[in-house]
Amino acid sequence: QKEVEQDPGPLSVPEGAIVSLNCTYSNSAFQYFMWYRQYSRKGPELLMYTYSSGNKEDGRFTAQVDKSSKYISLFIRDSQPSDSATYLCAPLSGGYNKLIFGAGTRLAVHP
């Protein structure tokens, strides 16, 4: 079993839709949970992160962590074509710098 499971998609939605991206993980010791966005032929860039359980909102993006069910979510409101990218969830493992990435979900937002 992988430490982090993420549906690779692809996910195709119309502009303006609400997008829900999800991951599950197995290690209950994870405390920090990151969401990275990766455009084609680029390195990942940090979108947002949460610490422990709860919600965090940043503009059109909301990250949610439920540690009891080991479930991580990212919601994108009013999706735009510029949001088309691969979204990677990544809990942070012990030592503070080891990111455990999911497979990434490819999102396409069409006008």
Next chain:
Amino acid sequence: DAGVTQSPTHLIKTRGQHVTLRCSPISGHKSVSWYQQVLGQGPQFIFQYYEKEERGRGNFPDRFSARQFPNYSSELNVNALLLGDSALYLCASSLSGVSSYNEQFFGPGTRLTVL
């Protein structure tokens, strides 16, 4: 300010050869981590270096090695290349990351193709 830079951008090698990939972290950052991203998968942790010392190692064979220089730049070396080593190699830098959370900033990667 310049971000994380990596060189070369692309590289084609044949099986059995050796390769060296280079990374320059953001100015002031002392920690460098290396990740391997195979096509269609998420990045996988290879190494973390902080203050020129190895602080973490992922599940990779001994053919993979790395080092960090006094200016905090880093090299990743891979010996006896296999077809399965074909991937995007990503370097990430952070201020520290050994005692508390520090954001990791990724470079654009080096795309290695092994024929």
